[in-house]
Amino acid sequence: MSKKENDKFIITVKSNTKDLFAFTKLIPNRKKRFQKASSEPITSDPMNELARKLHPRRQYLIVSEIKDETKTTKTIKLIPDPDSNTKELAYFRAGQYLSLKVKVNGISITRPYSVSSSPSEALNGFYEITIKKVEDGYLTKYIWDNWKINQKIISSEPNGFFYYESLRDKKEIVAIGGGSGITPFRSMAKEIAEGKLDIKKMTIIYGSSEEDDIIFYDELKELESKNPEKIKVVHVLSCEEVSLEGCEKGFINADIIKKYTDVNNSTFFICGPQIMYEFLDKEIEKLNLPLKRVRKEILGQIKDIVNYPGFPQDFAGKTFNIKVHVGNAIKEIPALATEPVLVAMERAGLTPPSKCRSGECGFCRSRLISGEIYIIPESDKRRAADKRFNFFHPCSSYPLSNLEIKVPRDA
Ligand code: FES
Incomplete structure (x- = not known):
């Protein structure tokens, strides 16, 4: 509160005496807590524990149930693999996806699948994903033909931004x-x-x-x-x-x-x-x-990139060479102009990190050392600095010349 007296402003601070009293005790109380504390080093931090539970690097799961929904759709129930250290499942927000890592004919690939069960069911020990069989779908066809009960699966933590957020969305x-x-x-x-x-x-x-x-x-x-x-x-x-x-x-x-x-x-x-x-x-x-x-929701890999508006159609059928640096290793691989750089790497037996396969998560972020690429505009979610310094997402980029790129190791 302020008032003017004899041409001077007098400021009076009215405070809560209780607060002031607590403030005077702040330092002595802290000292007491220090003195009482154990001298043993802290081995586990509860915040880090919680972060690990919510964002595990990997979840080891098994198929516990397969249910036919329609002639071409199955719901697959996934639970923690009892032989692994995944004891509980990471919580998620309805609308998020899991990125599953699957080995098909010796090649390790990932695909995002939306979780179709509810978040509280994850706390009860299971996720469900619902997969439609696509005849020319590389992974879905493999899953349909090969996955049985007890199939072991590696999954990411739940990811994605396709969920309701009360601060942002209408009721x-x-x-x-x-x-x-x-x-x-x-x-x-x-x-x-x-x-x-x-x-x-x-x-x-x-x-x-x-x-x-x-x-x-x-x-x-x-x-x-x-x-x-x-x-x-x-x-x-x-x-x-x-x-x-x-x-x-x-x-x-x-x-x-x-x-x-x-x-x-x-x-x-x-x-x-x-x-x-x-x-x-x-x-x-x-x-x-x-x-x-x-x-x-994220687009996934574009089915018919040749007819995608803006794709340079005269590149269809061309093959290029990509020199890939992963750590200190270098590998030269062939790549079609009509396949994402990520797919070319996976086909060549490399295991670059990936989750969304749609340019959104940034998990596959790599550096373009030289060459030209086509990036799907709708999937170009790179930061301005990344664009400036030639970083790109191989999952949503196509080679338009021979390339040299530097790719992160799989996490
Ligand atoms: S896998 Fe998500 S941006 Fe490439």
């Missing part, structure tokens, strides 16, 4: 999923039903080709009927003959979105195949949404 969310893109939304819906995700409402708009392709149909219906205020599910089928009652026909478009949602008071989460993103980009544009209210 109403619109979850637009296509095919197996429903998996992160199953996790979110379960968490809402458990009363652990504090949102007002989640409207799931789920596109499938046919009725038989709908994943989690009964489960979503049950979640909706038990939580009618909070969860709404709209099915959109693109086939000619539709017998499912109450569903929409065709593709998810702006009109369907407007019909079922409060567009101006919602945050949109989108997860599905690349072709759905391309179609939806135009539909979402019609809704005039600010960018911050549209969140897209």
